[in-house]
Amino acid sequence: MKTITTTQELAAFCAEAATFPYVTVDTEFLRERTYYSKLCLVQLAMPGKTDETAALVDPLAEGLSLDPLLDLFRNPDVVKVFHAARQDLEIFFVDNGVIPHPMFDTQIAAMVCGFGEQVGYETLVKRIAKASLDKSSRFTDWSRRPLTEAQAKYALADVTHLRVIYEYLAKELERTGRARWVAEEVAVLMDPETYVTHPREAWLRVKTRSNSSRFLAIVRELAAFREDYAQSRNIPRSRVYKDDALVELASTKPANMEDLGRSRLLLREARKGAIAEGILEAVKAGQECPKDQLPEVDTSRDQLQVNPALADLLRVLLKAKTEESGVASRLIAPAADLDAIAAGMRDVAALNGWRREVFGEDALRLCDGRIALTAKGSTVKVIEL
Known part of the structure; x- marks a missing residue:
């Protein structure tokens, strides 16, 4: 089991990885006490069937620079394979301004290939790699050193089995011609704006x-104010005040420290000092906000005149399309999209891109009365009118 603690070792590993078509990647991090995730471990594996082609990278090791890894992430000839990549990508973008490219997410691919809703890594390991995982180290403190043998084994398994899963899913996507569908979903993860929180x-x-x-x-x-304060001090926003306390403050509109003291939900630390002053300033700013700058809530969907019968038919159509395609229904169209379509809206995700091919085109034809649905046993079929 290889553990990389120097920049030289990392550069050598990444140079070798750059000769392969893909590399699997995972991270371990902590976020319970901080606003931003603290990267504690990076796991990497090159194609192969042994642990010798995998490594644990210790970003907490003194003097280690992740620059060789970031160069690998920028290499257009090597696919970076993750499972449920969003949090991993956020770490690298926030810490280093880099989003690995090109990138493949096995969770998204599995949803497209018929493995259900937001399928977990452990499930894919069992069903595709025909192996099992020891999850006992899942919630350990990854910042402590040295890592235990159990931690190292757990972490390494997150990238070694991922090789088998990736190769299987990539072949399935090629066979079915659905690689473009996954690419559309991955494009959202590749957008830097996905990882920027605007206060x-x-x-x-x-x-x-x-x-x-x-x-x-x-x-x-x-x-x-809460977002700014939490970001600047790198603490969880809940440590400033929780949502229920925020809503209470917006309702009671405290004007001074005495008023703040009457709050039922505000943390003790927030009743004094910089947080208390920030709360009072925020409440005052909200009360004095000019009318032309007041926020507006988009209630258009709340006011939709949904045709309930048509919405039900769309749900039946979605179920039929899900069974026919093997793609998870929630990935194709959430319930809100079905109601929006039944109310006449057309600017919804389910009617665009690959979703239009799978479901949207027939959904529009159903709304226009050009097709109907018929049942034969447990199978629902589309018939032309």
Whole structure:
């Protein structure tokens, strides 16, 4: 089992990896006490059937530079293979400004190849690699050194089995002609904007029961302050104040420290100092926000006049298309898209790209009355009208 602790060792491994068509990659990190993930380990494996072609890279080793790995990530001739890549890619983008390219995500590919919704790595190892995983080290502290033998074995398995899974899925995509479908989904992961959190947009993730523009203006200011504060100090946003406390503050509109002291949900640390001052300034800014700058909530979908019978037919059509194609239904069209189509909306993901081929085209034909659905036993078929 190879553990890389020097830049020279990493450069040698990456130089060899660059001679192969792909390399599998995974990471271990911690995020419980920080805003940004702390990279603790990088696992790499080249094509092959033994652990000798795999390595653990210790980014915490003194003096080690990840530059050789970043150069490999930029190499257009080597596919970087991940499973459920979003968090891994976020780490490399935030820390180094690099997104591996070209990239392949086996979770997305598995959903396209008939393995169900957001299939886990362990499931693919069992079904494709015909092996089992020891998950006992899954929630260990990856920042502690030295790593235990169990930790190292667990971490290495995340890239060694991934070779078999990738090769199988890549062949399936070539056989079915669906590689382009996966590429469309991966394009979202390759977009740097996916990993940028804008404080002024943080309020959009806060669930509220009010659509009052003034109330939402206060929510926006409180969420922006929290995001800025958490990012600048690299602490979880929940350590500043949680969503329920944020909504309470937007409702009670505290004007001074005494008012803050009456909050039921605010953490003790947030009732004084910089956080308390930031809260009061945010509430004041929200209350004084000019009318032409108040936030507006897109309620268009809430006000949709959904044809319930048509929505039900679209669900039946989706089920038929899912069984026919083997693609996970949630990947093709979530329930909200079906309702939107049934209400006459056409600017939805299910009607674009590869989804249009699988489902969208027939969904539009069904809405226009050009096709109908018929059942024979447990099979639903499309018939022309």
